[in-house]
Amino acid sequence: MRCIALLAVGAVLAACGQSAGSGGASGTKEQLRVGVIYLDSQGFYAGVKKGIETAAAQDSQLKLLGNNAQGDAAKESSFMSTLVASNVDAIITSAVSATASTPAIAAASKAGIPVVCYNTCINDADAKKYVWGYVLSDPYVFGKKLGEQAGKYFTSQKIDKPKIAILNCDFVEVCKERKRGFKDGLAESVPGAQYVADQEGAVVDKATPVAENIITANPELDAFYAVAGGGTLAGIKAVTTRSRVGKTVVFGSDMTVDIAKALVDGSILKAEIDVPAQTVGKLAYEAARKASSGAKNDSFVIPVDPILYTADDKATNEKWLTEHADGIP
Template sequence: MKKRLATVMGVLLSASLLMGGCAGGGQDTQAGGAPAADAGKKIKVGLAMNTLNNPFFVAVKEGAEAEAKEQGFDLVVTDAQNNPGQQLSDVENLLQQKLDVLVIDPADSDAIAEAVKKANDANVPVFTIDRNSNGGEVVTHIGFDAIKSGNIAGDFLAKALNGKGKVVEIQGIMGTNVARDRSKGFNEAMAKHPDMKVIAQQAADFDRGKAMSVMENILQAQPEIDAVYAANDEMALGALAAIEAAGRLDKITLIGCDAVDPAIEAIKSGKMEATIAEPPFFLGREAMKTAGKIVKKETVEKSVILDSTLVTKDNVNEIKTR
């Protein structure tokens, strides 16, 4: 009886080991113990946009979508509508979706720090584009040299006006490093030319409608204006509408920044003198390329600065925005 029982137990043990071996053999593993199935899993990337009510950021999203499609990523995009509180909520929701990487274009450089820290706590790699975060740990930041862009704008106006004139500066959202740095760079350039006077300086929050209203008020208050620098093309286009309505188009030199399509068309038609090319579509593409590198554990620079180029009637047909 004992002999028979031992025989039965031996058969059961052998079957158990065989089944265990089959189970293990059917699930190949990679370095780190991750199942091979994970290698075929679609990379999921969250993109928390500050707003999609602006052609620049719409183009960023379109560039990201184009690159994500090429790389086979699952891309989830949110729109904070320029509300820092909403963007924090967007990030919290994205972090519930088992992201591989989180990309943030901050609505506010200070306020977004809390969202970055939440990603840090969740062990989700996070990086910023266009605007920095003033807190938390980011893998990298991809953007443009905003101080350089401001310098370019100031130098252009100084050259266009032969070093003498009355200038208006329309600023962006001053809670962002981009707005602050573009203004800083512009005023650095102005300081090199004592006869260039900034006679009005007001924020319009990167918004076309606000810039139009701001410019209307400045036009009424200032009978002499030689040039206007708007810190983005949306505001430049708003200012353009006000200047044109006031019948002062031929008296005012206008420069914006970003090289969005409507601004390029305005330069071609002679209504706007210049912009600074910081093509948003390519920024979106670069963000997704970087997300892919992070997932693959490839080396990523701590800061990636893309080129800024002055665009005028002389080179407008050579600028590629897509």
């Protein structure tokens, strides 16, 4: 018998099952213990969690009893300390901050525990020293593809100087790169774009009043660009409550069921760029398992290609909803 325990932010993922192999990636070790830390509780991380569970099911049935860092570097540090003290075999994490998360990740690495980042990580120099691998969709490319699609939309509508408001998540470096990519992608075909606001809007409940106030201050607003999923939903809600349907559109990031439904409707949300969360989870777990065996990583970045969805392609959007009938992206 072999028992696999995934420690998720200080709680234990524990289950036991009959081994399908003779030692697996961990050689003669009878038990593999992997820590998992989620950045927040938004839809993307539910998808990552499912991807991890699905990949880990090949080793054993397991039950997730975890929590998440909720975007708080202090909580993240506490969780990481617990995992290090528990002497887990590997840690999977989406870092809260490129700088504030470094000491905790460095401590794990110095304790001999390989760390795998996904989606977000610490600054490049420290990541190369303390992180085994990084499951990443290039954030600049992610943003650029959406910016190019936004350019096609404005060109088709003969809008050469669109007024755009950004709902950002600049507290993580990935979001800054997404935003830079979007601006560059849009500028290729619509160099006259005007950015009239750029405010934090990552969590839907907090971002909705922000978006509503932006519309009030900019009654001729042509579009929101939401850098994260919470901002996407906030932009859609604000356009609806401020009676701007048909006048202000949204270009969003990170797919969820509600976002897919808005794409099928197509009246507000015109395009969405997404990193398939379950694929990220699967790759992160596989990387952690490989790292725990002492294997070297031939390529630090473990790439994931972003997927662009448009309101014009209803069949694809409806298919996405069918494939994610459980509500998990």
